[in-house]
Amino acid sequence: MSHTPIGYQIKDGKAIIDKDKAKQVQLLYDVYLTGASLTSTAKSVGLNLTHSSVGRILQNISYLGDDYYPQIIKKDTFDAVQLERKKRAKKLGRIFPKKENVPVCYPKTFRLEKQEKKYKDPFKQAEYVYSLVQIKE
Structure with missing residues (x-):
């Protein structure tokens, strides 16, 4: 079984929202959109996470809700964060062209x-x- 995302608890085989942690996840998305870095965003909402962990949270589509997980993040907020991440990556020169698949x-x-x-x-x-x-x- 995979890791349960922050903001959820599993009870009786179903994912339910952990209100306190879910609020932190919502704040994480909101604070990131204000221009804060990944680690400073986590610290400001009370989560002790690494840079990569925050990045994975911000990309996790489970927060939009699906058959198993209830929705924590609104679609427009999630999309805005994805655009911001791409914008920052481009500004830092971290978007690379795809390599051609040369047949072997x-x-x-x-x-x-x-x-x-x-x-x-x-x-x-x-x-x-x-x-x-x-x-x-």
Whole structure:
């Protein structure tokens, strides 16, 4: 089973809202939108979290509500936070273009030259044998 997001409790197999923690999560979203950094945002709402933990909370779509989790964050607030995160990432130069998927072409046939040397060291022997492999195009 995965980790239960902050702001929820599991009772009788169902997720219910923990009012105190849910209020902190709502404040976390609101304070982040004022321009505060991730860690200072967490400290200001009374959560002792790392930079990456706050980032994961701000990206967690469970807070919008689904079949299992009740809604804690409004969709417009969630969307505003996602836009702000992208804006900050772009400003800091942290948005990178996607790399092209270059297809890997594996050789289908190869030839092994005759082994003429024998080494006591198995690593040296393996290196020698691999050097004898000739790939056919």
